[in-house]
Amino acid sequence: MLTFMTAYLVVWFALFAYMLRLGGEQRRLRRAAEALQAQFEKQRSSRQRAT
Amino acid sequence: MSQTAEKHFFNDYLWHAVAAGMVTTAIAAIFLLAPMEETMGIAQRIVYLHVSVAWMGLAAFVLMAITSGMYLFRRDLAWDHWSRAALEIGWLCCSLTLATGSLWAHAAWNTWWTWDPRLTTAFVLWAMYSAALVLRSGVEDPHRRARMGAIVAIVGMLDVPLVIMATRWFRGIHPKSPHMEPTMRVVLLISVVCFTLFFTMLLLLRRSQLHIADMLEDLQAQAEA
Numbered sequence: 090m091l092t093f094m095t096a097y098l099v100v101w102f103a104l105f106a107y108m109l110r111l112g113g114e115q116r117r118l119r120r121a122a123e124a125l126q127a128q129f130e131k132q133r134s135s136r137q138r139a140t
Numbered sequence: 141m142s143q144t145a146e147k148h149f150f151n152d153y154l155w156h157a158v159a160a161g162m163v164t165t166a167i168a169a170i171f172l173l174a175p176m177e178e179t180m181g182i183a184q185r186i187v188y189l190h191v192s193v194a195w196m197g198l199a200a201f202v203l204m205a206i207t208s209g210m211y212l213f214r215r216d217l218a219w220d221h222w223s224r225a226a227l228e229i230g231w232l233c234c235s236l237t238l239a240t241g242s243l244w245a246h247a248a249w250n251t252w253w254t255w256d257p258r259l260t261t262a263f264v265l266w267a268m269y270s271a272a273l274v275l276r277s278g279v280e281d282p283h284r285r286a287r288m289g290a291i292v293a294i295v296g297m298l299d300v301p302l303v304i305m306a307t308r309w310f311r312g313i314h315p316k317s318p319h320m321e322p323t324m325r326v327v328l329l330i331s332v333v334c335f336t337l338f339f340t341m342l343l344l345l346r347r348s349q350l351h352i353a354d355m356l357e358d359l360q361a362q363a364e365a
Contacts, residue, residue, distance in 0.1 A: 096186045096243045097167075100193070100236055104163065107232055108156075111342065114349050121356050128363050 155345060159338055166192070166334035174327040183247035188328055190240040192335035193233045194262075198300055199336075200230030200343070201265060204272075205297035208290035217354060220286035223293060224276070225346035229339055231269040238266055249313065257310035261303040268296030282354075 170188045177184035204226040211219035241259070242252050253259065272292040279285040302309075307316045320328065 090182050092183045092243050092247045093185055096189060096240045099239050099243075100189050103232060103236055107228075107342070108159070111345060111349070114353075115345075118349060118352050118356065121360075122352075125356060125359055125363060132363065 155341065159341055162334045162338040162341075166331045166338075169327045169330040169334075173323065173330075175321065175323050177324075180247060183244065186240050186244040186247070188331040190237060190244060191328060192331045193240065194237040195332055196336060196339045197230055197233035197237050197265070198303060200226045200233060200339075201269070201293070201296065201300055203343075204230060204293045205300075208286075208293040211286050212290050212294075215283070217282055217286060218351065220282070220289070221347050221350040221354070223286070223289060224350055225343050227269065227272050227276070227289065227293075228346060229343050231266075231273055233339065234262070234266045234269050237262060254313065256312040256314050258303065258306040258312055258314035261299060261306045264299050265296065265303055268292060268299060272296070 166188075170185050174185055174188065176182065204223050207219045207222035207226065211217070211223060241262070245254070245259075246252050272289050275288045275292060276285050279288060306312065307314050
């Protein structure tokens with residue numbers, strides 16, 4: 090029983106850790122995309138004001 | 141919540157729900173459907189996890205080698221994104237194969253590790269995966285990084301047929317194809333299919349992340365120029 094539960098927990102924790110990593114990367118990308126969008130909008134509005 | 145944010149929210153949760161459903165189905169089949177094996181008892185059920193991750197470890201290496209070859213042929217980083225995603229998933233699966241195999245070996249053979257041909261070739265495969273990860277992490281230039289990863293993937297590909305055929309070509313103690321009763325075969329099939337779908341989803345998600353990260357870097361460079 091102990092051997093099987095160890096194997097099961099090892100697989101479970103490894104998958105959980107990798108999915109957490111993917112989730113973190115997903116959030117980082119979303120923040121980067123939003124920051125970039127804000128930067129582009131700022132540049133566009135400053136260009137419009139200049140013209 | 142804006143419309144885009146709402147779409148992202150539901151996309152993310154749909155991914156997680158489907159992924160969790162796959163793993164739950166496999167685990168439920170292993171716990172509830174699989175009959176108890178007489179000699180090894182519950183420890184025999186490790187086989188269902190072990191075979192599923194081992195198959196994905198091999199399949200990911202083949203995918204990595206093919207997409208690496210395509211990168212070398214086309215010099216397009218989009219192929220390298222596939223290769224890198226396969227490398228990460230494959231390394232995870234190969235590590236889990238060695239860990240679950242070692243636990244099974246302790247229950248079946250009373251040893252954690254032995255230099256059996258199948259175990260040795262699987263260990264070489266894991267070393268190849270690790271070498272590709274380490275080499276890639278030390279290089280900044282994306283094309284140079286992709287080239288180095290591709291070379292390791294193509295050289296390492298030579299080990300894949302050896303892993304598959306090791307139990308037939310060489311004498312060892314690893315079972316060739318375990319004798320199973322029909323219910324056990326069904327559970328093994330469910331487990332392999334569910335884990336394959338689960339890892340395929342992770343692979344697609346990781347590839348799209350790598351692709352988006354590259355696009356964002358390009359856009360950032362354009363914004364700063």
